[in-house]
Amino acid sequence: MTDNSIGIIGMAMNLPAKIRTNDDPIFQWLHDHPPPGGNLFTGYVKRRVLAEGQTVLDILEPAAREAIANAGLETSQIDVVMGCISPNTYFVPPDLFGLTRNLKLSETTLTIPLANDFSNFNVGVTLADAMIRAGRARNILVAIGGGWTTIMDYHTPWSVSAADGAAAAVVGVAAPGRQPRWRLIDTEVIAQEQNFGDMFLIGDRRQVPPASDPSPQAQDWTGPYYHVTQSGLQHFGSFGGQTAPLAVSRLLQRQGIDAKQVTLTGHQASQKLLDAWKQTLNPGAMFFTLPDYANMTVANIPVNLCLMQGEVTTPWVVALSLAGDMHAHAMLLRTEG
Numbered sequence: 001m002t003d004n005s006i007g008i009i010g011m012a013m014n015l016p017a018k019i020r021t022n023d024d025p026i027f028q029w030l031h032d033h034p035p036p037g038g039n040l041f042t043g044y045v046k047r048r049v050l051a052e053g054q055t056v057l058d059i060l061e062p063a064a065r066e067a068i069a070n071a072g073l074e075t076s077q078i079d080v081v082m083g084c085i086s087p088n089t090y091f092v093p094p095d096l097f098g099l100t101r102n103l104k105l106s107e108t109t110l111t112i113p114l115a116n117d118f119s120n121f122n123v124g125v126t127l128a129d130a131m132i133r134a135g136r137a138r139n140i141l142v143a144i145g146g147g148w149t150t151i152m153d154y155h156t157p158w159s160v161s162a163a164d165g166a167a168a169a170v171v172g173v174a175a176p177g178r179q180p181r182w183r184l185i186d187t188e189v190i191a192q193e194q195n196f197g198d199m200f201l202i203g204d205r206r207q208v209p210p211a212s213d214p215s216p217q218a219q220d221w222t223g224p225y226y227h228v229t230q231s232g233l234q235h236f237g238s239f240g241g242q243t244a245p246l247a248v249s250r251l252l253q254r255q256g257i258d259a260k261q262v263t264l265t266g267h268q269a270s271q272k273l274l275d276a277w278k279q280t281l282n283p284g285a286m287f288f289t290l291p292d293y294a295n296m297t298v299a300n301i302p303v304n305l306c307l308m309q310g311e312v313t314t315p316w317v318v319a320l321s322l323a324g325d326m327h328a329h330a331m332l333l334r335t336e337g
Contacts, residue, residue: 005173006132007180007336008125010071013167013306014063015048015293020163026154037233038157043271047163047294049149056085057095060145060166061102071170073139075103082112082127083143083168084120086298087151087201087224099143110137117323118267120144121169121302122187122331128171129184139172146298151201153225161269163294167302179336181309182317188251190243191327198232199324201225228324235326240269241276244328248281248318251330260284263312265304266320269295277320284314305333 020026022045030038050056068075081103085095094113116123124142131137145166152159174180203223228236252259264283268274268290278286287308296303301319308317317333 003133004183005180006129007171007174007183008169009172009174009178009180010067010069010073010170011167011181011302011306011309012063012066012070013165013303014059014066015165015303016050016054016059018049018051020047020049020149021045022160027160029155030157030160033155035155035157037228040233040236040272041157041161041270043274043290044161044294045291047149048165048296050147050164055089056087056145056147056164056166057098057102059164060085060099060143060168063145063166064099064103064141064143064168067168067170068141071139071172072175073170073172075105077139078103078105078109078141078170079137080110080112080128080131080140081105081143082114082124082140084114084116084124084298085143085145087147096143116329117325118298118300119321119323119327119329120298121167122319122321122329125169125171125184125331126187132171132173139170141168141170142302143168144299144302146296148226148297151224151226153223156228158226158228161295163296165293165296165299165303167299167306169302169305181336182305183334183336185316185332185334186251186255187332188247188254188330189327190247191325192239192243193325193327195231195235195239195326197229198235198326199226199228202227232324236269237272237276239326239328240273240322242280244320244322245277245280247328247330248320251318251332255332257316257332261314262316262318263287263308263314264318264320265308266301266318267322268300269322283318285312287311
């Protein structure tokens with residue numbers, strides 16, 4: 001085994017069949033009552049959304065099976081499953097354990113749920129690469145699925161961006177004579193946790209009569225819904241548009257790589273954000289699917305990497321992820337195979 005043989009050796013994606021356009025009735029309230037902050041969320045034409053009764057696990061399981069087959073492996077050869085399904089059916093246990101169950105993996109398979117918001121795929125690939133290099137595993141499935149159209153309050157401006165999707169990757173050792181599809185080179189993080197609480201997912205508390213009863217049984221919760229505070233809207237532009245790209249700049253400077261040699265992909269919350277990244281970083285190419293697939297939240301990066309295979313003309317790809325606590329994670333990949 002050589003260092004160059006370790007990387008993403010198989011990938012697959014799966015999107016719901018249902019398409020939601022801008023004239024869907026669910027957006028009618030926003031059309032009639034344009035809210036403050038609406039100008040931040042632009043660039044969407046279509047979105048893939050879960051159908052009635054469909055779950056994130058329903059779309060992620062086929063992607064995981066295809067990724068394993070794409071890597072030339074059997075499910076029995078997966079040592080570790082890590083990643084994120086969001087939202088989960090329960091607070092505990094996470095639905096990622098349900099994926100392990102559905103794939104009928106060995107009882108010795110370690111399942112590791114991640115909770116790094118929209119950085120889950122980057123973090124999963126980074127951890128998987130480290131575990132394999134340390135000899136702790138040979139084949140790791142990184143599985144990511146998002147169903148955020150089900151947790152939006154459609155009276156909020158950011159709800160227009162929400163879409164659903166799933167993708168999976170196998171990080172492992174390439175077979176003799178083959179190369180990984182993507183090889184992890186380096187990562188860079190910028191975290192400003194003083195902004196923790198700017199964006200969050202939680203239900204809204206509502207009082208159940210009689211209001212005079214202070215017991216916990218007298219309270220109920222809505223949702224959950226994704227909330228963005230006024231401070232969060234401000235940092236969406238300042239941190240997301242200005243600070244986050246610095247993670248890419250630092251990464252490329254450390255590696256001695258010119259931005260013109262890089263294809264940039266990443267989190268796709270809004271066209272305004274992508275325009276800011278293009279202006280700041282001026283990469284050789286950008287690969288985003290915002291008009292067709294909108295913001296697939298946790299699944300943006302792995303879905304785009306699946307679509308990029310065979311389409312990239314630069315030697316390097318950088319995947320830039322963001323999270324609501326205001327951290328950015330840039331992952332440098334070498335395009336191989």
